[in-house]
Amino acid sequence: MTDENQKDDTPTQDNDNAWASIGSAHKSINIAVADTVREAILSGRFKPGDRLTEVGLAKAFDVSRNPVREALRVLEVEGIVEINPRKGARVALLSSEEIEEIIELRAELESMSARFAARRCNDEGREELGKLLEDGNRADADGEVEVLTELNQKFHNEIAMAGKNRFLVGFMKTLHEKTQWIFANRPEFNIAENWKEHAAILRAVIEADEELASVLAKRHVEDIGKDIAKFTEVTDT
Numbered sequence: 001m002t003d004e005n006q007k008d009d010t011p012t013q014d015n016d017n018a019w020a021s022i023g024s025a026h027k028s029i030n031i032a033v034a035d036t037v038r039e040a041i042l043s044g045r046f047k048p049g050d051r052l053t054e055v056g057l058a059k060a061f062d063v064s065r066n067p068v069r070e071a072l073r074v075l076e077v078e079g080i081v082e083i084n085p086r087k088g089a090r091v092a093l094l095s096s097e098e099i100e101e102i103i104e105l106r107a108e109l110e111s112m113s114a115r116f117a118a119r120r121c122n123d124e125g126r127e128e129l130g131k132l133l134e135d136g137n138r139a140d141a142d143g144e145v146e147v148l149t150e151l152n153q154k155f156h157n158e159i160a161m162a163g164k165n166r167f168l169v170g171f172m173k174t175l176h177e178k179t180q181w182i183f184a185n186r187p188e189f190n191i192a193e194n195w196k197e198h199a200a201i202l203r204a205v206i207e208a209d210e211e212l213a214s215v216l217a218k219r220h221v222e223d224i225g226k227d228i229a230k231f232t233e234v235t236d237t
Contacts, residue, residue, distance in 0.1 A: 116163030
């Protein structure tokens with residue numbers, strides 16, 4: 001397909017004006033575009049299978065097509081964008097087998113992370129986790145969904161850091177990016193219930209109960225995996 005005939009069916013955004021300022025930013029333009037499109041994918045604003053045309057993105061960011069092309073290549077390497085020479089780029093689709101493998105691996109790593117945190121967390125770390133627990137419970141009681149969403153995301157990093165294994169922290173970060181994308185596209189997701197399960201894990205870690213923390217963390221991810229398997233429909237269109 002020629003550049004002139006490429007159809008612009010990139011999903012529209014509510015923040016087009018903000019995107020248009022990318023061209024005047026000091027950060028490398030292709031990196032800025034990649035960062036913004038990545039965030040849109042991982043947050044669920046761009047759905048699996050959505051077309052990402054160079055024309056549409058260049059217009060949205062008010063930049064030339066070259067940095068958009070480079071940004072899409074970066075995201076292709078990361079595995080969240082697929083580029084077909086004839087059809088162009090789209091948000092990648094995951095097969096049911098890939099989703100199952102991601103959930104399986106995350107369940108084991110979350111279990112290990114919680115166990116390490118319960119074993120190695122010092123008094124200062126427990127105080128920090130205790131504050132996170134209090135903030136989350138307060139946000140839950142007050143129905144502050146946005147705050148609770150942020151704390152749910154913060155939970156994973158805090159637990160991993162408390163475990164004091166830098167390699168595990170790195171693996172978890174990469175895997176969270178994969179699963180965040182999957183979670184964002186679930187039709188049904190109860191933020192409050194998710195926090196309650198996180199809170200139970202936090203309490204186990206604070207109490208230095210390795211076994212309970214490990215079991216709860218693994219069960220939490222496995223239960224979410226079952227939910228995802230029930231609702232996620234992946235097709236290669």
